[in-house]
Amino acid sequence: MAEKYELKAKEVWDGNMAASHALRQAQVDVVAAYPITPSTPIVQNYAQFLADGYVDGEFVMVESEHSAMSACVGAAAAGGRVATATSSQGYALMAEVLYQASGMRLPIVMTVVNRALASPLNIHGDHGDLYLGRDAGWIHLIANNPQEAYDMTLCAFKVAEDSRVRLPVTTNQDGFLVSHTAQVVEPLQDEDAYNFIGDYKAVNPMLDTKNPQTYGAQTEEEWHFEFKASQHKALMESPKVIDEVFEAFEKLTGRKYNRVESYKIEDADVAIVVMGSAYETAMVAVDKAREEGIKAGLVMPRSFRPFPYNEIAQKLKNVKAVAALDRSAPMGAMGTLFNEVAGALNANGQSAIMTNYIYGLGGRDTTASHILEVIKEANENAKAGKRVTDLQGFINLRGPELSFN
Numbered sequence: 001m002a003e004k005y006e007l008k009a010k011e012v013w014d015g016n017m018a019a020s021h022a023l024r025q026a027q028v029d030v031v032a033a034y035p036i037t038p039s040t041p042i043v044q045n046y047a048q049f050l051a052d053g054y055v056d057g058e059f060v061m062v063e064s065e066h067s068a069m070s071a072c073v074g075a076a077a078a079g080g081r082v083a084t085a086t087s088s089q090g091y092a093l094m095a096e097v098l099y100q101a102s103g104m105r106l107p108i109v110m111t112v113v114n115r116a117l118a119s120p121l122n123i124h125g126d127h128g129d130l131y132l133g134r135d136a137g138w139i140h141l142i143a144n145n146p147q148e149a150y151d152m153t154l155c156a157f158k159v160a161e162d163s164r165v166r167l168p169v170t171t172n173q174d175g176f177l178v179s180h181t182a183q184v185v186e187p188l189q190d191e192d193a194y195n196f197i198g199d200y201k202a203v204n205p206m207l208d209t210k211n212p213q214t215y216g217a218q219t220e221e222e223w224h225f226e227f228k229a230s231q232h233k234a235l236m237e238s239p240k241v242i243d244e245v246f247e248a249f250e251k252l253t254g255r256k257y258n259r260v261e262s263y264k265i266e267d268a269d270v271a272i273v274v275m276g277s278a279y280e281t282a283m284v285a286v287d288k289a290r291e292e293g294i295k296a297g298l299v300m301p302r303s304f305r306p307f308p309y310n311e312i313a314q315k316l317k318n319v320k321a322v323a324a325l326d327r328s329a330p331m332g333a334m335g336t337l338f339n340e341v342a343g344a345l346n347a348n349g350q351s352a353i354m355t356n357y358i359y360g361l362g363g364r365d366t367t368a369s370h371i372l373e374v375i376k377e378a379n380e381n382a383k384a385g386k387r388v389t390d391l392q393g394f395i396n397l398r399g400p401e402l403s404f405n
Contacts, residue, residue, distance in 0.1 A: 002027065003053040005190060013185045015149040015178035019085065019111045019171070020045035022153035024055055025193035026109075029080030029200070032060040032071035034090060037123045038175040039113035042085040065090035069097035076106035077215050079205025081157070083108065087175060088115035091129040095136070101168045102137030103231065104215050105203075107160035108168040110138075111153060114276070115175040116362045124363025125175030127276065127327040130304070131336045137231055139169040139238060140304040144279050146183045149173045151255060154188070157197045158245045165238045166203060167231070172304070174277040176363065188253065196252055235306050242303060259303040260311040264290065268297025270378040271316055271352075273341050274325040275300055278359070278366055282325075285371035289379075296375045307340050313348035316341075320382035321353040323374050325395075327360045334392060353381045359395040370395050 005024065013021070019042045023031065033043035049055045060075075062068050065086050076082040086094060091112055101108050114130050116122040134140065141156060143149040149171065156169040173179055188196070204213045219227060239259060246257045263283050265271060272282050279300045289296035299315045301308055316322055322345070326335025333339070338356035345352055357374055359366045377389045390403035 002056045005049075005054045007187050007189060009186065011185050011187055012182050013146050013150070014180050014182045015143070015146045015173045016041035016113070016180065017045055018146040018150035018185050019153050019173070020049070021187060022150050022193070023083050024049045025154070025188070025190050026081065026083070026157050026197050027055065027194060028057050028083045030058045030060060030072070030075035030082045031084060032062055032068045032075065032082070033084050033086070034062055034065045034068045036065065036087050036090040038115060038125070038179045039085040039087040039090075039111065041179075042111055042113070065093040066097060069094040069101065072108050073097060073101050073104065073106060076101070076108050077104060077205070078207045079202035081161075081200040082106070083110065085111040085113065087113045088117055088129050092117060092132060095132065098133055098136035098138060100216060103227070105166045105231070105234070106168060107166055109153065109156045109160055110168065110170045111149070112170045112172050113175050113179045114172055122362040123175070125177055126361045126363070128329065130172050131328050133170065134305055134336065137167065137235065138305065139165075139167055139235065139242075141169065141171050142275050142300070142302050142304055143171055143173045143178065144277050145178055146181065147185045147255075149178060150185055150187060151249065151253070151257065154193055154197060155245050155249055155257070158248075159238065159242055161198075161200065162241045162245075163203070165234055165241050167234055167238065172276070177277040186253075192252065196249070238306060239303065239308065257302060259301070259308045260315055261300045261302055262315050263298040265297030265299055265315050265319075267295055268319055269295040269382050270321045270323070270375060271297045271299055271319045272323050272325060272371060272375060272378075273299045273312075273337060275304065275337060276327060278325065278327065278371075281366065281368050282371050284368040285375060288368060288372050289375045294375060294379050296379075307344070309344040309347060312341060312344040313350055316345060316352060317350060319352050321355070321378040323355050323357055323378045325357045325359050325371075325374070328358075329361060330356075330358060330392070353387050355381065355387065355389060356392040357395050358392070364396055366395055
Protein backbone atom coordinates (compact mmCIF):
# COMPACT_ATOMS: atom_id res chain seq x y z
CA MET A 1 0.00 0.00 0.00
CA ALA A 2 1.41 3.36 -1.03
CA GLU A 3 2.03 6.06 1.54
CA LYS A 4 -0.50 8.90 1.67
CA TYR A 5 0.75 12.15 0.16
CA GLU A 6 -0.47 15.22 2.01
CA LEU A 7 -1.78 17.83 -0.41
CA LYS A 8 -2.97 21.35 0.31
CA ALA A 9 -6.17 22.71 -1.19
CA LYS A 10 -3.96 24.95 -3.32
CA GLU A 11 -0.46 24.01 -4.44
CA VAL A 12 2.08 25.99 -6.46
CA TRP A 13 3.13 23.64 -9.26
CA ASP A 14 4.52 23.98 -12.73
CA GLY A 15 3.03 21.90 -15.53
CA ASN A 16 5.56 19.11 -15.07
CA MET A 17 4.89 18.73 -11.35
CA ALA A 18 1.16 18.84 -12.02
CA ALA A 19 1.43 15.97 -14.49
CA SER A 20 3.68 14.02 -12.09
CA HIS A 21 1.11 14.20 -9.33
CA ALA A 22 -1.64 13.08 -11.70
CA LEU A 23 0.44 10.00 -12.58
CA ARG A 24 1.06 9.37 -8.88
CA GLN A 25 -2.63 9.62 -8.04
CA ALA A 26 -3.53 7.26 -10.88
CA GLN A 27 -1.27 4.67 -9.18
CA VAL A 28 0.28 3.70 -12.50
CA ASP A 29 1.68 0.17 -12.59
CA VAL A 30 4.57 0.94 -14.94
CA VAL A 31 6.25 4.16 -16.04
CA ALA A 32 8.99 3.57 -18.60
CA ALA A 33 10.95 6.63 -19.67
CA TYR A 34 14.10 8.18 -21.04
CA PRO A 35 14.76 11.79 -19.97
CA ILE A 36 14.57 14.67 -22.43
CA THR A 37 14.13 18.42 -21.91
CA PRO A 38 11.63 19.88 -21.09
CA SER A 39 9.64 16.79 -19.96
CA THR A 40 12.37 15.25 -17.77
CA PRO A 41 10.96 16.54 -14.43
CA ILE A 42 7.71 14.59 -14.96
CA VAL A 43 9.38 11.20 -14.81
CA GLN A 44 12.06 12.43 -12.38
CA ASN A 45 9.36 13.54 -9.93
CA TYR A 46 7.52 10.26 -10.42
CA ALA A 47 10.71 8.28 -9.70
CA GLN A 48 11.10 10.26 -6.47
CA PHE A 49 7.50 9.51 -5.49
CA LEU A 50 8.22 5.83 -6.04
CA ALA A 51 11.44 5.94 -4.05
CA ASP A 52 9.64 7.69 -1.18
CA GLY A 53 6.90 5.06 -1.08
CA TYR A 54 4.07 7.16 -2.51
CA VAL A 55 3.56 4.81 -5.47
CA ASP A 56 3.11 1.05 -5.77
CA GLY A 57 4.51 0.32 -9.20
CA GLU A 58 7.58 0.04 -11.36
CA PHE A 59 9.76 2.73 -12.89
CA VAL A 60 11.81 1.46 -15.84
CA MET A 61 14.78 3.48 -17.06
CA VAL A 62 15.66 2.54 -20.63
CA GLU A 63 18.32 3.53 -23.16
CA SER A 64 16.14 5.56 -25.55
CA GLU A 65 12.66 6.91 -26.11
CA HIS A 66 12.03 4.18 -28.67
CA SER A 67 12.71 1.66 -25.90
CA ALA A 68 10.56 3.66 -23.48
CA MET A 69 7.48 3.36 -25.65
CA SER A 70 8.35 -0.27 -26.44
CA ALA A 71 8.44 -1.02 -22.71
CA CYS A 72 5.13 0.80 -22.27
CA VAL A 73 3.58 -1.31 -25.03
CA GLY A 74 4.81 -4.50 -23.39
CA ALA A 75 3.61 -3.50 -19.94
CA ALA A 76 0.19 -2.40 -21.22
CA ALA A 77 -0.23 -5.60 -23.25
CA ALA A 78 0.68 -7.56 -20.13
CA GLY A 79 -2.27 -5.93 -18.35
CA GLY A 80 -0.99 -2.89 -16.48
CA ARG A 81 -1.87 0.79 -16.23
CA VAL A 82 1.00 2.48 -18.04
CA ALA A 83 2.26 6.04 -18.59
CA THR A 84 5.28 8.00 -19.79
CA ALA A 85 6.37 11.46 -20.91
CA THR A 86 8.58 12.85 -23.65
CA SER A 87 9.33 15.77 -25.95
CA SER A 88 10.63 16.69 -29.38
CA GLN A 89 13.37 14.35 -30.65
CA GLY A 90 12.35 11.74 -28.12
CA TYR A 91 8.80 11.81 -29.44
CA ALA A 92 10.18 11.54 -32.97
CA LEU A 93 12.24 8.51 -31.98
CA MET A 94 9.08 6.95 -30.52
CA ALA A 95 7.15 7.45 -33.76
CA GLU A 96 7.44 3.86 -34.95
CA VAL A 97 6.12 2.48 -31.67
CA LEU A 98 3.28 5.02 -31.38
CA TYR A 99 1.51 3.15 -34.17
CA GLN A 100 2.07 -0.16 -32.37
CA ALA A 101 0.46 1.18 -29.21
CA SER A 102 -2.65 2.50 -30.95
CA GLY A 103 -2.97 -0.46 -33.32
CA MET A 104 -2.93 -2.83 -30.36
CA ARG A 105 -5.58 -0.66 -28.63
CA LEU A 106 -3.44 -0.11 -25.52
CA PRO A 107 -4.66 2.71 -23.23
CA ILE A 108 -1.24 4.24 -22.50
CA VAL A 109 -1.20 7.84 -21.23
CA MET A 110 1.70 10.06 -22.29
CA THR A 111 2.40 13.69 -21.50
CA VAL A 112 4.11 15.38 -24.44
CA VAL A 113 5.80 18.59 -23.37
CA ASN A 114 5.82 20.26 -26.74
CA ARG A 115 9.20 21.39 -28.04
CA ALA A 116 10.73 22.32 -31.38
CA LEU A 117 12.19 19.60 -33.59
CA ALA A 118 15.81 19.83 -34.77
CA SER A 119 17.64 20.85 -36.84
CA PRO A 120 18.78 23.41 -35.72
CA LEU A 121 18.72 22.18 -32.13
CA ASN A 122 16.28 24.02 -29.89
CA ILE A 123 14.98 23.07 -26.44
CA HIS A 124 12.07 25.52 -26.32
CA GLY A 125 8.42 25.10 -27.10
CA ASP A 126 6.56 24.90 -30.35
CA HIS A 127 4.11 22.41 -31.82
CA GLY A 128 6.34 20.57 -34.26
CA ASP A 129 6.22 17.43 -32.14
CA LEU A 130 2.48 17.77 -31.47
CA TYR A 131 1.79 17.75 -35.20
CA LEU A 132 4.28 14.93 -35.75
CA GLY A 133 2.08 12.51 -33.82
CA ARG A 134 -1.30 13.66 -35.07
CA ASP A 135 -1.93 10.68 -37.38
CA ALA A 136 -0.55 7.94 -35.13
CA GLY A 137 -3.96 6.87 -33.86
CA TRP A 138 -3.72 8.52 -30.43
CA ILE A 139 -6.25 10.86 -28.85
CA HIS A 140 -4.66 14.29 -28.25
CA LEU A 141 -5.82 16.63 -25.47
CA ILE A 142 -4.43 20.17 -25.08
CA ALA A 143 -3.56 21.84 -21.76
CA ASN A 144 -2.95 25.59 -21.59
CA ASN A 145 -1.59 25.94 -18.02
CA PRO A 146 -0.48 23.79 -15.05
CA GLN A 147 -4.02 23.35 -13.72
CA GLU A 148 -5.13 22.01 -17.07
CA ALA A 149 -2.01 19.83 -17.33
CA TYR A 150 -3.09 18.16 -14.09
CA ASP A 151 -6.77 17.92 -15.02
CA MET A 152 -6.22 16.66 -18.56
CA THR A 153 -3.88 13.92 -17.33
CA LEU A 154 -6.47 12.62 -14.89
CA CYS A 155 -9.12 12.76 -17.60
CA ALA A 156 -6.80 11.03 -20.07
CA PHE A 157 -6.71 7.83 -18.00
CA LYS A 158 -10.49 7.70 -17.76
CA VAL A 159 -10.91 8.30 -21.51
CA ALA A 160 -8.20 5.88 -22.60
CA GLU A 161 -9.39 3.03 -20.41
CA ASP A 162 -13.09 3.30 -21.27
CA SER A 163 -14.23 0.06 -22.91
CA ARG A 164 -15.68 2.06 -25.81
CA VAL A 165 -12.29 3.63 -26.54
CA ARG A 166 -9.28 1.56 -25.41
CA LEU A 167 -6.82 3.83 -27.20
CA PRO A 168 -3.69 5.67 -26.03
CA VAL A 169 -3.96 9.36 -25.13
CA THR A 170 -1.42 12.19 -25.12
CA THR A 171 -1.85 15.31 -23.06
CA ASN A 172 0.07 18.21 -24.58
CA GLN A 173 1.52 21.21 -22.75
CA ASP A 174 3.83 23.89 -24.13
CA GLY A 175 7.47 23.46 -23.22
CA PHE A 176 8.69 25.91 -20.54
CA LEU A 177 5.68 28.23 -20.97
CA VAL A 178 3.58 25.62 -19.13
CA SER A 179 5.99 22.89 -18.10
CA HIS A 180 8.30 25.18 -16.12
CA THR A 181 5.92 28.00 -15.18
CA ALA A 182 4.63 27.74 -11.61
CA GLN A 183 1.03 28.69 -10.94
CA VAL A 184 -1.58 27.92 -8.32
CA VAL A 185 -3.13 24.49 -8.90
CA GLU A 186 -6.11 23.08 -7.01
CA PRO A 187 -5.52 19.32 -6.86
CA LEU A 188 -7.90 16.61 -5.82
CA GLN A 189 -7.07 14.57 -2.77
CA ASP A 190 -5.53 11.23 -3.65
CA GLU A 191 -8.60 9.13 -2.90
CA ASP A 192 -10.91 11.39 -4.90
CA ALA A 193 -8.54 11.45 -7.89
CA TYR A 194 -8.15 7.66 -7.90
CA ASN A 195 -11.88 7.07 -7.50
CA PHE A 196 -12.53 9.40 -10.44
CA ILE A 197 -10.23 7.36 -12.67
CA GLY A 198 -11.28 4.02 -11.22
CA ASP A 199 -9.55 0.67 -10.86
CA TYR A 200 -7.70 -0.55 -13.92
CA LYS A 201 -9.52 -3.29 -15.81
CA ALA A 202 -7.16 -5.27 -18.02
CA VAL A 203 -8.54 -6.40 -21.38
CA ASN A 204 -7.00 -9.51 -22.99
CA PRO A 205 -3.82 -9.36 -20.87
CA MET A 206 -0.95 -11.42 -22.23
CA LEU A 207 -0.07 -12.65 -18.73
CA ASP A 208 -3.41 -14.43 -18.51
CA THR A 209 -1.94 -17.79 -19.55
CA LYS A 210 -5.30 -19.54 -19.36
CA ASN A 211 -6.58 -17.30 -22.18
CA PRO A 212 -3.71 -16.90 -24.67
CA GLN A 213 -3.73 -13.70 -26.70
CA THR A 214 -1.91 -12.50 -29.82
CA TYR A 215 -0.71 -8.91 -30.17
CA GLY A 216 0.74 -7.30 -33.29
CA ALA A 217 -0.28 -10.07 -35.67
CA GLN A 218 0.51 -9.81 -39.38
CA THR A 219 -2.63 -9.18 -41.43
CA GLU A 220 -1.67 -8.10 -44.97
CA GLU A 221 -4.56 -7.33 -47.32
CA GLU A 222 -6.93 -9.91 -45.83
CA TRP A 223 -7.65 -8.07 -42.56
CA HIS A 224 -5.48 -4.92 -42.29
CA PHE A 225 -8.22 -2.67 -43.69
CA GLU A 226 -10.77 -3.94 -41.19
CA PHE A 227 -8.41 -3.48 -38.23
CA LYS A 228 -7.63 0.13 -39.17
CA ALA A 229 -11.29 0.91 -39.87
CA SER A 230 -12.21 -0.40 -36.42
CA GLN A 231 -9.48 1.70 -34.82
CA HIS A 232 -10.66 4.80 -36.70
CA LYS A 233 -14.25 4.12 -35.61
CA ALA A 234 -13.17 4.09 -31.97
CA LEU A 235 -11.37 7.41 -32.46
CA MET A 236 -14.27 9.06 -34.26
CA GLU A 237 -16.76 7.87 -31.63
CA SER A 238 -14.54 8.79 -28.66
CA PRO A 239 -15.92 12.38 -28.41
CA LYS A 240 -18.97 10.97 -26.62
CA VAL A 241 -16.70 9.46 -23.98
CA ILE A 242 -14.53 12.59 -23.76
CA ASP A 243 -17.65 14.69 -23.20
CA GLU A 244 -18.87 12.29 -20.50
CA VAL A 245 -15.50 12.38 -18.74
CA PHE A 246 -15.39 16.19 -18.87
CA GLU A 247 -18.92 16.33 -17.46
CA ALA A 248 -18.03 13.97 -14.61
CA PHE A 249 -14.91 16.00 -13.91
CA GLU A 250 -16.93 19.20 -13.74
CA LYS A 251 -19.30 17.64 -11.21
CA LEU A 252 -16.33 16.62 -9.09
CA THR A 253 -14.27 19.82 -9.30
CA GLY A 254 -16.45 22.59 -10.72
CA ARG A 255 -13.95 23.01 -13.56
CA LYS A 256 -15.63 22.86 -16.95
CA TYR A 257 -13.81 21.69 -20.08
CA ASN A 258 -15.03 21.35 -23.65
CA ARG A 259 -13.60 19.68 -26.74
CA VAL A 260 -13.78 23.15 -28.31
CA GLU A 261 -13.13 26.13 -26.06
CA SER A 262 -14.13 29.64 -27.06
CA TYR A 263 -14.07 33.21 -25.83
CA LYS A 264 -16.45 35.99 -26.93
CA ILE A 265 -17.20 34.16 -30.17
CA GLU A 266 -20.99 34.47 -30.10
CA ASP A 267 -21.22 37.86 -31.86
CA ALA A 268 -17.74 37.97 -33.40
CA ASP A 269 -17.04 39.16 -36.94
CA VAL A 270 -13.44 37.92 -36.84
CA ALA A 271 -11.95 34.97 -35.01
CA ILE A 272 -8.55 33.69 -33.95
CA VAL A 273 -8.08 29.91 -33.79
CA VAL A 274 -5.09 28.81 -31.73
CA MET A 275 -3.94 25.97 -29.43
CA GLY A 276 -1.85 25.87 -26.28
CA SER A 277 -0.62 28.58 -23.94
CA ALA A 278 -1.16 31.30 -26.57
CA TYR A 279 -4.91 30.84 -26.06
CA GLU A 280 -4.75 32.85 -22.83
CA THR A 281 -2.59 35.50 -24.48
CA ALA A 282 -5.12 35.71 -27.30
CA MET A 283 -7.90 36.33 -24.77
CA VAL A 284 -6.13 39.57 -23.79
CA ALA A 285 -5.80 40.52 -27.46
CA VAL A 286 -9.50 39.89 -28.04
CA ASP A 287 -10.38 42.17 -25.12
CA LYS A 288 -8.15 44.92 -26.51
CA ALA A 289 -9.70 44.52 -29.97
CA ARG A 290 -13.16 44.86 -28.45
CA GLU A 291 -12.07 48.09 -26.76
CA GLU A 292 -11.10 49.37 -30.21
CA GLY A 293 -14.48 48.47 -31.67
CA ILE A 294 -13.49 45.22 -33.43
CA LYS A 295 -15.87 42.35 -32.70
CA ALA A 296 -13.24 39.66 -32.21
CA GLY A 297 -13.55 36.17 -30.79
CA LEU A 298 -11.39 33.18 -30.05
CA VAL A 299 -11.65 29.41 -30.56
CA MET A 300 -9.41 26.54 -29.46
CA PRO A 301 -9.76 22.82 -30.17
CA ARG A 302 -8.91 21.10 -26.88
CA SER A 303 -9.28 17.75 -28.59
CA PHE A 304 -6.85 17.94 -31.50
CA ARG A 305 -7.49 14.28 -32.28
CA PRO A 306 -10.18 13.39 -32.93
CA PHE A 307 -10.52 16.80 -34.54
CA PRO A 308 -13.89 18.42 -33.73
CA TYR A 309 -14.85 19.43 -37.27
CA ASN A 310 -18.55 20.07 -36.71
CA GLU A 311 -18.05 21.83 -33.38
CA ILE A 312 -15.41 24.14 -34.86
CA ALA A 313 -17.70 24.97 -37.76
CA GLN A 314 -20.57 25.67 -35.36
CA LYS A 315 -18.43 28.08 -33.34
CA LEU A 316 -17.38 29.92 -36.51
CA LYS A 317 -20.71 29.87 -38.34
CA ASN A 318 -21.31 33.64 -38.11
CA VAL A 319 -17.70 34.77 -38.45
CA LYS A 320 -16.61 36.66 -41.58
CA ALA A 321 -12.83 36.15 -41.30
CA VAL A 322 -10.72 33.58 -39.49
CA ALA A 323 -7.00 33.69 -38.71
CA ALA A 324 -5.56 30.29 -37.77
CA LEU A 325 -2.31 30.47 -35.78
CA ASP A 326 0.12 27.57 -36.14
CA ARG A 327 3.06 27.13 -33.78
CA SER A 328 4.93 24.86 -36.18
CA ALA A 329 7.06 25.34 -39.30
CA PRO A 330 4.66 24.63 -42.20
CA MET A 331 7.38 23.34 -44.56
CA GLY A 332 5.79 23.89 -47.93
CA ALA A 333 2.12 24.17 -47.07
CA MET A 334 -0.33 26.10 -44.98
CA GLY A 335 -0.12 25.26 -41.27
CA THR A 336 -1.75 22.10 -39.98
CA LEU A 337 -4.31 23.88 -37.80
CA PHE A 338 -5.18 26.17 -40.73
CA ASN A 339 -5.85 23.15 -42.95
CA GLU A 340 -8.00 21.44 -40.31
CA VAL A 341 -10.10 24.55 -39.71
CA ALA A 342 -10.46 25.24 -43.45
CA GLY A 343 -11.59 21.65 -43.93
CA ALA A 344 -14.11 21.98 -41.13
CA LEU A 345 -15.63 25.11 -42.63
CA ASN A 346 -15.66 23.73 -46.16
CA ALA A 347 -17.24 20.44 -45.10
CA ASN A 348 -20.05 22.37 -43.44
CA GLY A 349 -20.66 24.71 -46.37
CA GLN A 350 -19.17 27.77 -44.67
CA SER A 351 -17.00 30.33 -46.41
CA ALA A 352 -15.25 32.59 -43.92
CA ILE A 353 -12.13 34.29 -45.29
CA MET A 354 -9.17 32.24 -44.02
CA THR A 355 -5.60 33.34 -43.32
CA ASN A 356 -2.70 31.53 -41.68
CA TYR A 357 -0.08 32.89 -39.27
CA ILE A 358 3.03 31.08 -38.08
CA TYR A 359 4.16 32.09 -34.60
CA GLY A 360 6.35 31.19 -31.65
CA LEU A 361 8.79 28.81 -33.34
CA GLY A 362 11.57 27.66 -31.03
CA GLY A 363 10.03 29.55 -28.11
CA ARG A 364 9.89 33.00 -29.78
CA ASP A 365 7.69 35.38 -27.80
CA THR A 366 4.21 36.07 -29.08
CA THR A 367 2.47 38.86 -27.20
CA ALA A 368 -1.07 40.14 -27.02
CA SER A 369 0.05 43.07 -29.19
CA HIS A 370 1.21 40.69 -31.91
CA ILE A 371 -2.12 38.88 -31.89
CA LEU A 372 -4.01 42.19 -31.87
CA GLU A 373 -2.28 43.05 -35.15
CA VAL A 374 -3.46 39.73 -36.58
CA ILE A 375 -7.01 40.54 -35.48
CA LYS A 376 -6.79 43.93 -37.21
CA GLU A 377 -5.64 42.30 -40.45
CA ALA A 378 -8.45 39.76 -40.25
CA ASN A 379 -10.85 42.64 -39.71
CA GLU A 380 -9.60 44.27 -42.92
CA ASN A 381 -10.51 41.07 -44.75
CA ALA A 382 -13.91 40.98 -43.09
CA LYS A 383 -14.69 44.60 -44.05
CA ALA A 384 -13.55 44.06 -47.65
CA GLY A 385 -15.50 40.82 -48.01
CA LYS A 386 -12.42 39.19 -49.50
CA ARG A 387 -8.82 38.51 -48.62
CA VAL A 388 -6.78 41.71 -48.93
CA THR A 389 -3.93 40.50 -46.73
CA ASP A 390 -1.39 37.77 -47.38
CA LEU A 391 -2.58 34.18 -47.10
CA GLN A 392 0.26 33.22 -44.76
CA GLY A 393 2.39 35.44 -42.56
CA PHE A 394 5.02 35.03 -39.86
CA ILE A 395 4.57 36.77 -36.50
CA ASN A 396 7.52 38.49 -34.78
CA LEU A 397 10.08 37.24 -37.29
CA ARG A 398 13.35 39.19 -37.27
CA GLY A 399 14.65 40.59 -40.54
CA PRO A 400 12.59 41.16 -43.71
CA GLU A 401 8.87 40.45 -43.46
CA LEU A 402 8.01 36.97 -44.70
CA SER A 403 4.61 36.17 -46.15
CA PHE A 404 3.05 34.14 -48.95
CA ASN A 405 -0.01 34.38 -51.15
